[in-house]
Amino acid sequence: MIHEVIVTCRSTQGENQIAPMGVVWRGEDVVIAPFRPSRTLDNILAGGCAVINYCDDVRVFAGCLTGRYDWPLVEAEHVAAPRLAAALAHCELRLQQVEEDPLRPRLVCKPLYEANHRPFRGFNRAQAAVLELAILVSRLERLPMEKIESEIAYLTIAIDKTAGEREREAWEWLMARVDDFRKRQSKEGAV
Numbered sequence: 001m002i003h004e005v006i007v008t009c010r011s012t013q014g015e016n017q018i019a020p021m022g023v024v025w026r027g028e029d030v031v032i033a034p035f036r037p038s039r040t041l042d043n044i045l046a047g048g049c050a051v052i053n054y055c056d057d058v059r060v061f062a063g064c065l066t067g068r069y070d071w072p073l074v075e076a077e078h079v080a081a082p083r084l085a086a087a088l089a090h091c092e093l094r095l096q097q098v099e100e101d102p103l104r105p106r107l108v109c110k111p112l113y114e115a116n117h118r119p120f121r122g123f124n125r126a127q128a129a130v131l132e133l134a135i136l137v138s139r140l141e142r143l144p145m146e147k148i149e150s151e152i153a154y155l156t157i158a159i160d161k162t163a164g165e166r167e168r169e170a171w172e173w174l175m176a177r178v179d180d181f182r183k184r185q186s187k188e189g190a191v
């Protein structure tokens with residue numbers, strides 16, 4: 001089972017890093033699997049710690065994919081890393097073991113401290129739709145355009161029926177990326 005979270009960490013130079021990642025729980029441990037090359041990977045290897053943020057503000061996911069990284073951060077309690085101010089809850093991790101892989105190493109981490117900040121108010125279909133569109137946007141170059149269009153048509157139903165303002169804004173940021181891609185494709189097709 002994969003949980004989509006926001007991983008926050010810090011470089012040895014003190015630069016904060018925010019990235020959406022899918023994490024897997026392995027017993028008591030959490031496994032983060034960044035593709036190389038990755039600042040998240042470099043930071044966790046160098047600093048030995050990270051934070052996973054459980055966040056229902058899907059603008060953070062869509063924002064990180066569209067160049068919007070300026071999300072308010074708060075210092076973590078027990079590790080040298082920030083956490084998202086908007087997180088519903090967060091978990092601070094210590095790197096325990098690295099399973100090497102040329103493409104995608106596995107960072108096995110031990111939870112040190114967990115805190116709740118806001119209640120989880122239930123599942124929202126538009127939030128799930130934004131996450132799905134984020135995944136599509138990260139694979140625009142690799143997927144057939146018909147698949148992208150048909151998935152967007154389906155996901156739009158959940159947006160129209162169930163989105164709030166945050167979900168609509170996140171959706172628009174991602175759709176702007178899809179529109180740019182469509183324009184580039186039709187230009188290339190015309191040459």
Ligand SMILES: Cc1cc2nc3c(=O)[nH]c(=O)nc-3n(C[C@H](O)[C@H](O)[C@H](O)COP(=O)(O)O)c2cc1C
Nearest residue numbers: 004019020021022033034035038039040041134135
């Ligand atoms: C929902 C979602 C899940 C993602 N999961 C991963 C992941 O597990 N591993 C990964 O390397 N990138 C994942 N990505 C893409 C990264 O967030 C993105 O490539 C980011 O720029 C990596 O930044 P970095 O240089 O800090 O590692 C995911 C993106 C989204 C939207």
